[in-house]
Amino acid sequence: MSTDPLDRYQSMMHDTHVPAHLSDQVLEQARVRLVSDKAESAAASCGARETGASRSPLPSIPAPAREATASPMFSVKRSRMKGFALAACTVLALGLGGTAIALGLPGLVGNGEAEMAATPSFADLFGLKVAEAAEIGQSVELSADESGITFAGTGGYNMRFSMNLTCNGEGIKHLAYTINGGDVSFMSLDMSQDALHPDMESPERFEVDYDNQNPEGLHREILVNMADPAMMELSQQMAELSEQRSATEDPDKRAAIEAQWRELNARDIELNNAYYKEVMDNPENNNAWITSKVTAAAQKLANATLSITATFTDGTTTTKNYRIAPVDGFEEKFLAYQTIMMMPDHDEADPALTTPLFTITEVA
Numbered sequence: 001m002s003t004d005p006l007d008r009y010q011s012m013m014h015d016t017h018v019p020a021h022l023s024d025q026v027l028e029q030a031r032v033r034l035v036s037d038k039a040e041s042a043a044a045s046c047g048a049r050e051t052g053a054s055r056s057p058l059p060s061i062p063a064p065a066r067e068a069t070a071s072p073m074f075s076v077k078r079s080r081m082k083g084f085a086l087a088a089c090t091v092l093a094l095g096l097g098g099t100a101i102a103l104g105l106p107g108l109v110g111n112g113e114a115e116m117a118a119t120p121s122f123a124d125l126f127g128l129k130v131a132e133a134a135e136i137g138q139s140v141e142l143s144a145d146e147s148g149i150t151f152a153g154t155g156g157y158n159m160r161f162s163m164n165l166t167c168n169g170e171g172i173k174h175l176a177y178t179i180n181g182g183d184v185s186f187m188s189l190d191m192s193q194d195a196l197h198p199d200m201e202s203p204e205r206f207e208v209d210y211d212n213q214n215p216e217g218l219h220r221e222i223l224v225n226m227a228d229p230a231m232m233e234l235s236q237q238m239a240e241l242s243e244q245r246s247a248t249e250d251p252d253k254r255a256a257i258e259a260q261w262r263e264l265n266a267r268d269i270e271l272n273n274a275y276y277k278e279v280m281d282n283p284e285n286n287n288a289w290i291t292s293k294v295t296a297a298a299q300k301l302a303n304a305t306l307s308i309t310a311t312f313t314d315g316t317t318t319t320k321n322y323r324i325a326p327v328d329g330f331e332e333k334f335l336a337y338q339t340i341m342m343m344p345d346h347d348e349a350d351p352a353l354t355t356p357l358f359t360i361t362e363v364a
Helices: 005-013 023-034 041-049 090-103 229-247 250-280 281-304 332-343
Strands: 139-142 149-155 158-163 171-178 184-190 199-201 205-211 218-225 304-313 317-325 358-363
Touching: 149 281, 149 332, 158 281, 171 184, 184 205, 184 250, 218 281, 250 281, 281 317, 281 332
Parallel strands: none
Antiparallel strands: 139 358, 149 158, 158 218, 171 205, 171 304, 184 199, 184 218, 304 317, 317 358
């Protein structure tokens, strides 16, 4: 097996994650069942406990509403039920009330008059798949494979991380991803047309349709740039001079521009050699050098915020924010990972390769 992380693209490309969700038909049947239950049955069950008290008929149940600015209440696997009011009638609470909570429908309250309890909308059931079991503020470990997050290698001065960015939810039409943090961005490789020369982009934002989150042939990563800021500035200046040279016909002006470019290029080479000096002087310490760079990149990633905005079929939106951080003892664990990974014919089930290296936390 090749140890070059770039050679691992092909295997990662085939791993698509299709979110499981309830069908509209099932939800509709549940709503019809709730509405069609007779008010007289509910009144009779409670009437046995209330002597001389008259009961009003059970009110009709409106469709669940979304609020674009509502704070998240819980994700698909969460259990935040404290905000729900229980129905006065025990039979009604255990029967219809339980179904209403499970489907995210309004709660049923009957105590002489109808009251609607605070309930979650489908917007609250939306979230990043890898973090859906966590409460807000609770960190969960990300699997060290394509279902979570893996180190995908280096690219120039970038440390590359391949992460499962699939979302789950109901009634979602569109998803927009942004990442805000110093030197952190996305990268996309579109290999659908030409696998040998894929189109590459490095945006801070990208958008996908909910029903086609992982198109075949498209691979996305999170990049963390580890270059010295002076190197980035030099690169920008050299690019501008190249454009000026192309647009200049005057030989003297062109020669002056070329002289400036060569001066900047010499400085860029010095900084580049300084960046790689340790590993060039001591090639046997390659694993330790990579580990130091990736550890620093993990700290930069921890300071960034990954935000995902869902647009629902009714036009409303909601946003979830996440932080990705290295686990305790990251440097030691990653060095063990890198050491095993670089061994020919290594065992993919080796604990050093399967130990989680990152956590994810949903933040307000």
